[in-house]
Amino acid sequence: MPLAPLLARLVDMALAFTVLLAMMAYYGFNPGWNVLWLLPLVLMAFTTSLGIALWLAALNVQFRDVRMAAPFMIQTGLFLTPIAWPSSMLEGPWRLLSALNPMTGVVEGFRWALLGTDTQPGWMILVSCAVAILLLRSGAYYFRKVERTIADIV
Numbered sequence: 001m002p003l004a005p006l007l008a009r010l011v012d013m014a015l016a017f018t019v020l021l022a023m024m025a026y027y028g029f030n031p032g033w034n035v036l037w038l039l040p041l042v043l044m045a046f047t048t049s050l051g052i053a054l055w056l057a058a059l060n061v062q063f064r065d066v067r068m069a070a071p072f073m074i075q076t077g078l079f080l081t082p083i084a085w086p087s088s089m090l091e092g093p094w095r096l097l098s099a100l101n102p103m104t105g106v107v108e109g110f111r112w113a114l115l116g117t118d119t120q121p122g123w124m125i126l127v128s129c130a131v132a133i134l135l136l137r138s139g140a141y142y143f144r145k146v147e148r149t150i151a152d153i154v
Helices: 003-026 033-062 066-080 093-099 102-115 122-153
Strands: none
Touching: 003 033, 033 066, 033 102, 033 122, 093 102, 093 122, 102 122
16 A cells, blocks of 8 residues: 555656656756666665655554654655755764765765766765665564554554
């Protein structure tokens, strides 16, 4: 069940990315060889999203208020992810703390792959990828644990 909305958003992203590529070609912007990293970055974003969806779906069965708190958690995640600000503004331990957000590596990787920014987010992607895999594994474990009682509760 949590996989269906994610697959729909993946199709939506593919269509939007096609429009982006058309606009980049129209304006004569060539991203370079870094564009090959987009597929692993999309996979990392999908892994993160699936892990969060599994956690929220399982928690929503046990605690009905999770549905009301989800938009607040998503908005908080938006502010903690370096979308409007580059992670290069952070220094020292703050940058590592920011990399613990799995979407930080994805956003910085997309900037590097599409826009050709100077900072290659190598270690940041590794930390974010490790957190994304942990999120997916723990979410799948918890979902499987609660899955037996979903029909009884709902």
